[in-house]
Amino acid sequence: MQIRSTLRLARSPVGVTKRRLDGAGSTPIGSRSTLRRMSLLDTINADLKKAMLARDEVTRDTLRMLKSELLTLDKPDETAVLLRAVKSRRDSVQSYREGGRADLAEKEEAEIAVVERYLPKQLTEDEAREAITAIVADLGVASKKDLGKVMKEVMARHRGQIDGKLASSIAGQLLD
Numbered sequence: 371m372q373i374r375s376t377l378r379l380a381r382s383p384v385g386v387t388k389r390r391l392d393g394a395g396s397t398p399i400g401s402r403s404t405l406r407r408m409s410l411l412d413t414i415n416a417d418l419k420k421a422m423l424a425r426d427e428v429t430r431d432t433l434r435m436l437k438s439e440l441l442t443l444d445k446p447d448e449t450a451v452l453l454r455a456v457k458s459r460r461d462s463v464q465s466y467r468e469g470g471r472a473d474l475a476e477k478e479e480a481e482i483a484v485v486e487r488y489l490p491k492q493l494t495e496d497e498a499r500e501a502i503t504a505i506v507a508d509l510g511v512a513s514k515k516d517l518g519k520v521m522k523e524v525m526a527r528h529r530g531q532i533d534g535k536l537a538s539s540i541a542g543q544l545l546d
Contacts, residue, residue: 406491410448410488411440428477431482448532449487455485491532495540498532501539 374376414437421429436455440446459478486492493501505523510517520541524532 411437413488414440428480429484432481434489436485445472449490452485452489453530456482456489459485472520493532495536498536499540501528501532502537505543506544507540512545514542517541517545520545 376525382463408502414433418430418433421433433449436451439451439455440448443451461479463475463482466472502520502524505527506520507513507528509519511519517538521538522542524537525534528537
């Protein structure tokens with residue numbers, strides 16, 4: 371006599387699920403953060419394949435670096451990884467320009483453009499000024515001593531959407 375299991379594993383668009391053979395209910399295996407991370411990794415993998423087929427070396431190399439960073443961390447904060455990559459490249463661009471290496475600076479700028487595709491839409495300077503003005507009004511602060519409070523709130527509300535240096539300079543101007 372053969373005994374059938376009441377559960378089987380099945381693939382769904384969301385991920386692997388456990389399903390009962392009688393079809394009643396299913397529950398996803400894994401946490402939401404894993405599924406979200408896999409979504410970004412899936413996107414990077416798909417774009418990596420396209421870059422390889424198009425023989426786009428800059429995109430290919432940049433996506434390989436991003437994929438490597440995301441896979442080596444236990445619980446990566448995707449936005450933080452992407453922001454860190456952009457920041458380090460911007461610092462490199464500045465150093466290369468000061469050193470007279472325009473060719474390397476252009477390569478770094480091309481890599482920045484690739485990484486920024488995966489970041490949330492960046493606020494323009496005017497939008498950032500409006501957002502920071504609203505935060506200053508919400509907090510009811512007026513002196514430079516409260517710059518830390520303002521910056522903490524700006525980064526909490528607009529993480530990945532505004533550059534820290536820009537936010538700091540705008541907040542400093544508003545708190546004079």
